[in-house]
Amino acid sequence: xxxxxxxxxxxxxxxxxxxxxxxxxxxxxxxxxxxxxxxxxxxxxxxxxxxxxxxxxxxxxxxxxxxxxxxxxxxxxxxxxxxxxxxxxxxxxxxxxxxxxxxxxxxxxxxxxxxxxxxxxxxxxxxxxxxxxxxxxxxxxxxxxxxxxxxxxxxxxxxxxxxxxxxxxxxxxxxxxxxxxxxxxxxxxxxxxxxxxxxxxxxxxxxxxxxxxxxxxxxxxxxxxxxxxxxxxxxxxxxxxxxxxxxxxxxxxxxxxxxxxxxxxxxxxxxxxxxxxxxxxxxxxxxxxxxxxxxxxx
Amino acid sequence: xxxxxxxxxxxxxxxxxxxxxxxxxxxxxxxxxxxxxxxxxxxxxxxxxxxxxxxxxxxxxxxxxxxxxxxxxxxxxxxxxxxxxxxxxxxxxxxxxxxxxxxxxxxxxxxxxxxxxxxxxxxxxxxxxxxxxxxxxxxxxxxxxxxxxxxxxxxxxxxxxxxxxxxxxxxxxxxxxxxxxxxxxxxxxxxxxxxxxxxxxxxxxxxxxxxxxxxxxxxxxxxxxxxxxxxxxxxxxxxxxxxxxxxxxxxxxxxxxxxxxxxxxxxxxxxxxxxxxxxxxxxxxxxxxxxxxxxxxxxxxxxxxxxxxxxxxxxxxxxxxxxxxxxxxxxxxxxxxxxxxxxxxxxxxxxxxxx
Numbered sequence: 001x002x003x004x005x006x007x008x009x010x011x012x013x014x015x016x017x018x019x020x021x022x023x024x025x026x027x028x029x030x031x032x033x034x035x036x037x038x039x040x041x042x043x044x045x046x047x048x049x050x051x052x053x054x055x056x057x058x059x060x061x062x063x064x065x066x067x068x069x070x071x072x073x074x075x076x077x078x079x080x081x082x083x084x085x086x087x088x089x090x091x092x093x094x095x096x097x098x099x100x101x102x103x104x105x106x107x108x109x110x111x112x113x114x115x116x117x118x119x120x121x122x123x124x125x126x127x128x129x130x131x132x133x134x135x136x137x138x139x140x141x142x143x144x145x146x147x148x149x150x151x152x153x154x155x156x157x158x159x160x161x162x163x164x165x166x167x168x169x170x171x172x173x174x175x176x177x178x179x180x181x182x183x184x185x186x187x188x189x190x191x192x193x194x195x196x197x198x199x200x201x202x203x204x205x206x207x208x209x210x211x212x213x214x215x216x217x218x219x220x221x222x223x224x225x226x227x228x229x230x231x232x233x234x235x236x237x238x239x240x241x242x243x244x245x246x247x248x249x250x251x252x253x254x255x256x257x258x259x260x261x262x263x264x265x266x267x268x269x270x271x272x273x274x275x276x277x278x279x280x281x282x283x284x285x286x287x288x289x290x291x292x293x294x295x296x297x298x
Numbered sequence: 299x300x301x302x303x304x305x306x307x308x309x310x311x312x313x314x315x316x317x318x319x320x321x322x323x324x325x326x327x328x329x330x331x332x333x334x335x336x337x338x339x340x341x342x343x344x345x346x347x348x349x350x351x352x353x354x355x356x357x358x359x360x361x362x363x364x365x366x367x368x369x370x371x372x373x374x375x376x377x378x379x380x381x382x383x384x385x386x387x388x389x390x391x392x393x394x395x396x397x398x399x400x401x402x403x404x405x406x407x408x409x410x411x412x413x414x415x416x417x418x419x420x421x422x423x424x425x426x427x428x429x430x431x432x433x434x435x436x437x438x439x440x441x442x443x444x445x446x447x448x449x450x451x452x453x454x455x456x457x458x459x460x461x462x463x464x465x466x467x468x469x470x471x472x473x474x475x476x477x478x479x480x481x482x483x484x485x486x487x488x489x490x491x492x493x494x495x496x497x498x499x500x501x502x503x504x505x506x507x508x509x510x511x512x513x514x515x516x517x518x519x520x521x522x523x524x525x526x527x528x529x530x531x532x533x534x535x536x537x538x539x540x541x542x543x544x545x546x547x548x549x550x551x552x553x554x555x556x557x558x559x560x561x562x563x564x565x566x567x568x569x570x571x572x573x574x575x576x577x578x579x580x581x582x583x584x585x586x587x588x589x590x591x592x593x594x595x596x597x598x599x600x601x602x603x604x605x606x607x608x609x610x611x612x613x614x615x616x617x618x619x620x621x622x623x624x625x626x627x628x629x630x631x632x633x634x635x636x637x638x639x640x641x642x643x644x645x646x647x648x649x650x651x652x653x
Binding site: 038087090091094096097098100101102104105106107108109110111112113115116120226229233237268271272275276278279282283286 | 367373423424426428430431432434435436439446563564610611613614615616617618620621623624628629632
C-alpha cells in the first residue's frame with residue numbers, strides 16, 4: 001500500500017475537514033471554559049441553525065441569502081440567551097449528570113422542533129462559492145472546504161485573541177476559574193454565562209452554514225456533534241489551541257482511516273477511528289494535550 | 299394510609315435486618331404481587347399484557363443503570379451497548395449451540411458483565427464528564443464491532459432470528475405466558491437490587507458516589523467497587539438485552555443504539571436517581587410515554603391535521619415531549635417521581651395532623 005499521493009490528498013481533505021470540526025468543537029469549549037457545563041447539544045445547535053437558514057433561504061420563504069444568514073444569527077443569539085436563562089441557570093451547582101441530561105433533553109427537543117416547524121425534507125444550502133476544485137501542488141480541495149477552513153482559522157484566532165487580550169475575555173477566564181471569587185471581584189457571573197452560550201450559538205451558526213452547504217441540511221447534520229467529543233478530549237476540554245490541534249488530528253485520522261481501512265472492513269471507519277483514538281487518549285492523558293490538569297480536594 | 303409506624307419495636311437482629319420490616323410494606327408487597335401476578339393476567343387483554351411485558355424488561359435495565367449511575371455515581375451513556383452484547387451472546391448460543399433459554403439468559407448477562415468490567419477499567423483514572431464520554435465511546439465501538447463482525451452479528455442486516463423461549467420443555471408462545479415470565483424476572487431483579495443496596499457492596503457504592511476520595515480513605519477499595527458497579531450494572535443490561543431478543547424474536551443492533559441508552563438514562567432521571575421504586579416508575583413512564591403520545595395525537599391531533607402529516611408529527615412530538623420532560627424534571631423535581639411519591643406518602647402518614 002505505498003500509495004503516497006493518495007495519502008497526501010486524503011491528508012489535505014482531512015485537515016480542511018478537521019478545521020471545520022474545530023469550529024463546531026469551539027462552541028463546546030467556550031461553554032465548558034466559562035460555565036463548567038457539558039453541552040451534548042452542540043451538534044443539534046449546528047443542525048437547527050442550518051435548518052433555519054436553509055429554510056429561510058429556500059423558495060418557501062424567499063429570503064435573500066444575506067438576510068437569511070442574518071436572521072439565523074439573530075435566531076441563534078436569542079435562542080441561546082433564552083436557553084441559558086430558562087434551562088441552564090436553574091441547574092448551576094447541580095451534579096454533572098443533571099447538566100448532561102438537560103442538554104441531552106435539549107438535543108431531543110431540537111431534533112423534534114426543527115423538522116416540525118420547517119419540514120423534514122433535506123434542503124440544499126447554496127453559498128455563492130464556485131464548484132470547480134482548487135489545486136495546490138499535490139492537494140486537491142473543493143472551494144467550500146477552503147472557505148470553511150479559512151473561516152474556522154479566523155474565528156479560532158479571533159476567540160483566542162478575545163480570551164487573552166480583551167477585558168471581557170479576561171473576565172470570562174476569571175469566571176471559569178472560580179464563580180465565587182469572580183463574583184466577589186465585581187464580575188457579573190450570570191452575564192458571562194449568557195455570553196458564553198451566545199458565542200457558542202454564533203459558532204454553531206457558522207458551523208451549520210459550512211457543513212450544511214457541504215452535505216445538505218436535515219436532522220443528519222446533528223451528527224457533526226458526535227465528532228466534537230474526540231476533538232475536545234484530544235485537545236483538552238478548556239483549551240482553544242487544543243481545539244485547533246485536536247480538530248486537525250481527528251480530521252486527519254478520519255480521512256486516512258476511511259481511505260485505507262474501509263476497503264478491508266466494509267465502511268464505517270470514519271465514525272469509529274476518532275473514538276478509538278479518544279479512548280487511547282483518555283487512558284494516557286485524560287485532560288488532553290493542552291488541557292489543565294485538575295487537582296482534587298475533599 | 300391510616301397506618302401508624304409507632305409501636306413497631308425491633309427486638310432482635312433478625313427483625314432489624316428483614317427486607318420488608320413494617321407490616322405496611324409487607325402488605326403493599328403482597329398487594330403488588332396480587333396486582334401483577336394474578337389480577338393483570340386475568341383482567342388485561344393481549345395488547346396491554348405486551349405493553350406490561352415491555353415495561354418489565356425495561357425495569358430490569360433501568361435497575362441496572364440506576365445501580366451504576368444512581369448508587370455508585372458513575373455516569374454511563376453506553377448502557378444499550380451492554381444490552382447488545384447480551385442479546386448477541388444469547389442469539390449466537392441459541393442458533394449455533396442450541397442452548398436452552400435458562401442457560402443463555404445468564405450467559406448473556408455474564409458476557410455483558412465481562413465487557414462491562416473492561417469498560418469500567420478507565421473509571422479508576424477518569425470520572426465525571428470524562429467517564430461519560432468514555433462510555434459514549436464504548437457505545438460506538440461495541441456497536442461498530444458487532445456490526446462489522448459477521449461471526450457475531452449473523453451477517454445479513456446484522457440480525458439473528460431466534461425462537462420463543464422454552465423453559466424445561468414449556469414453550470412460552472402466548473402473550474400471557476411471556477408476561478408472567480418477564481414479570482417474574484423483573485420481580486427477582488427488584489428484590490436482588492434491594493438486597494444488594496443494603497449489603498456491604500451497596501453501602502460502598504453510596505460512599506463512592508458521595509465522596510470517592512473520602513471513601514478510599516476510610517478503607518473502601520474504590521477501584522474494586524467501581525468495577526463491581528460496572529459488572530453488576532452490565533449484567534442487568536445483558537439480561538435486559540437477552541429478554542428483548544427473546545421478546546422480539548430477533549437480535550438486531552438497531553434495538554440497542556445510543557437513543558436507547560438515552561431512554562434508559564431518562565428513565566432513572568425521571569424516576570429518581572438512587573431509588574429502586576424510581577427505576578420502576580421511570581421504566582413505566584418512559585415505556586408508555588410514546589404510546590400515550592400516539593393515542594393523544596390520534597384522537598386529538600386528527601381533528602385538525604391530515605393523516606399523512608400526523609405520522610411524522612407523532613415522532614417529532616415524541617422527541618419534544620421526551621426532551622421537555624427530562625428538563626422539567628431536572629429543574630422542578632430533580633429527585634424524580636420517587637420524591638413525588640414520598641411527598642404524597644409523608645403527607646398522608648401524619649394526616650390529619652399535618653403540623
